[in-house]
Amino acid sequence: MDTDSLTEPVLNLHRVSRSFTGESGDVYVLKDINLSINQGDFVMVTGPSGSGKSTLLHVLSLLLHPSTGEVEFLGRSLSKASEADLGRIRAQHLGIVFQHYGLLGRRSALENVKFRFRYLADFLGDANSSSVEALRSVGLEGVKDRPARLLSGGEKQRVAIARAVAAKPQLVVADEPTGNLDHTSALVVMEVLAELNRAGYTLIMVTHNTDLLHFASRHLTLTNGMLQEMQN
Amino acid sequence: MLMIVTRIVSALSDLYEGLRSHPGRYTLACLVVAIGVAALSILMAVSSALQLRVDEITNEFGADVVAVMRDNALTGRQPGLSTDHARLLQVNFQKLVTAPLRTFKANALGSREPVTIIATSEDLIDIRRWRITEGRGLDSADMRSHSRVLVVSEPQSRVAGWRTGMVVILDEVPFRIAGVISVDPIDGLPSQEHQENGERFAIIPWTVVPFWHSLANSSRLDLDEILIRAINPDITEKLANNIGRLLAQPGVGAGSVSIVTARKLVANISQLKSVILIAVGAITLMCLLLGAASLTSLMVLNVRERITEIGLRLALGATRRQIAALFIMESVVVTLTAGLVGMVVAIIVSGWMNQWIPLHLELEPSSLIMPPVFALLLGMVSSWWPARAAAGIAPAEAMRVD
Numbered sequence: 001m002d003t004d005s006l007t008e009p010v011l012n013l014h015r016v017s018r019s020f021t022g023e024s025g026d027v028y029v030l031k032d033i034n035l036s037i038n039q040g041d042f043v044m045v046t047g048p049s050g051s052g053k054s055t056l057l058h059v060l061s062l063l064l065h066p067s068t069g070e071v072e073f074l075g076r077s078l079s080k081a082s083e084a085d086l087g088r089i090r091a092q093h094l095g096i097v098f099q100h101y102g103l104l105g106r107r108s109a110l111e112n113v114k115f116r117f118r119y120l121a122d123f124l125g126d127a128n129s130s131s132v133e134a135l136r137s138v139g140l141e142g143v144k145d146r147p148a149r150l151l152s153g154g155e156k157q158r159v160a161i162a163r164a165v166a167a168k169p170q171l172v173v174a175d176e177p178t179g180n181l182d183h184t185s186a187l188v189v190m191e192v193l194a195e196l197n198r199a200g201y202t203l204i205m206v207t208h209n210t211d212l213l214h215f216a217s218r219h220l221t222l223t224n225g226m227l228q229e230m231q232n
Numbered sequence: 233m234l235m236i237v238t239r240i241v242s243a244l245s246d247l248y249e250g251l252r253s254h255p256g257r258y259t260l261a262c263l264v265v266a267i268g269v270a271a272l273s274i275l276m277a278v279s280s281a282l283q284l285r286v287d288e289i290t291n292e293f294g295a296d297v298v299a300v301m302r303d304n305a306l307t308g309r310q311p312g313l314s315t316d317h318a319r320l321l322q323v324n325f326q327k328l329v330t331a332p333l334r335t336f337k338a339n340a341l342g343s344r345e346p347v348t349i350i351a352t353s354e355d356l357i358d359i360r361r362w363r364i365t366e367g368r369g370l371d372s373a374d375m376r377s378h379s380r381v382l383v384v385s386e387p388q389s390r391v392a393g394w395r396t397g398m399v400v401i402l403d404e405v406p407f408r409i410a411g412v413i414s415v416d417p418i419d420g421l422p423s424q425e426h427q428e429n430g431e432r433f434a435i436i437p438w439t440v441v442p443f444w445h446s447l448a449n450s451s452r453l454d455l456d457e458i459l460i461r462a463i464n465p466d467i468t469e470k471l472a473n474n475i476g477r478l479l480a481q482p483g484v485g486a487g488s489v490s491i492v493t494a495r496k497l498v499a500n501i502s503q504l505k506s507v508i509l510i511a512v513g514a515i516t517l518m519c520l521l522l523g524a525a526s527l528t529s530l531m532v533l534n535v536r537e538r539i540t541e542i543g544l545r546l547a548l549g550a551t552r553r554q555i556a557a558l559f560i561m562e563s564v565v566v567t568l569t570a571g572l573v574g575m576v577v578a579i580i581v582s583g584w585m586n587q588w589i590p591l592h593l594e595l596e597p598s599s600l601i602m603p604p605v606f607a608l609l610l611g612m613v614s615s616w617w618p619a620r621a622a623a624g625i626a627p628a629e630a631m632r633v634d
Binding site: 061102 | 249549
């Protein structure tokens, strides 16, 4: 990861809207959103249920094309990017943390982290040592051989974070990473994310839990599809 | 190079993980397809064995030969086919070659096993297209003079050590060996049946039997069959009809006989072949359809259970083609395994069947290759729809699934 250009924008959204077609016509979940995420940011997005947080996160994760507006990633407009292009960008530059961990239960913690490299054709480093290092960075090197299904919720989420950062992505996107965890485990996971941010990783996280806001450098709220930046 | 190895290992690991998600169900589907594949292999082998038999019959029997055969139900006491009828046919079809046949056993001095003797005329060798490999065949002089001469088949010559010119004692009467004949098919390639069992027999002039054996009185010998060769194959069926009409006339007394031609034999075998193909083919088809259906339902279940994994793979950069390939590969591995298992089962079963049925089942390369290829296609077809559904899953939606 390049830590020399900490202020350069990683991701820009220009007047992004996203609608879904329902029985009563198009329903706009995201409305005219402008957002710039810079290198080193730790952005937390909060909002009530149904406000469009997950849709925003999917747009930020390049899993969903906006209906209108433009997404720029690392200075490149993605308006005309094909699905395969987006897949390649996700593989090379994005780390995604899912609320439900998205681990392969029968595989070990290390195998789950190494799975990050499954579709990363041009990774030049050693996938195994990078994965071990990622597990070490989340404090789970000791359980690397344990099947993921035998790990606690907090450990699973830390493995998922290790998987997200193993290939040193430009941006880490986390969807409610503490949503399924108890308070103590949630704090451990947040400490891990904060530590990664201090190490130079750019993070965007969606959460319900406003108690965690102090970990972030920026706070955005989403209400009825409208995004607003809050002062920390 | 290292990257290629890593990719192969990753792909194999994915396959292994996918297959061990439902080992029981995959094994069951594999078993059903394997039974279908084995049945298909055996079906092909039976079909080609029957076709081979048809070719052998056409070669050995001759397309221009009509056989008048005594029905098995008759006993010696009832009126039946005899040398009188052979003479009747000779008189009525003077331009045609006729050979009466009576087969029985005789004890040979110095031999533990009795020898199969065929009492016939000088024309049998010609009608059956046997080749004289040593000495001579029977001739009209032998018939007229009731000569005690033998012409032996090559297997009999080989096993008993009988050579041309030797004298052998059959039921206490000396016979001189006049020649040796080869009964191999006309194309010169020995059939499997001939190689393994050997047609061990000796032919003698039928006219000598009344002076030697209790089977006949002075002028008449009951026959097993009479062979008549038509001038050309086109009139064989017409000749068969005429012979049938002649023997059915009142006072002829031929008893219950069957008029057989190569075409009739081939038709019977073809009918048998059709019955086997339809019956076994239906079972094969059912097994393969059942296997395909269970595999498809298993793959659908698999896709449903692995939606999160599919979403994860897409999120990590997998293309939709790679997702589809993942499920197709799993299905193909199952059906290919089934194909190989079915092939081994077919080899074992056909070997076992060879001991019990009067056909030689040989699994030709096509019988061995076709079923696994079919299994491969079956695997691809069975998984196409589930794989397509998996590839169509939206990653954003998939990641919402718990």
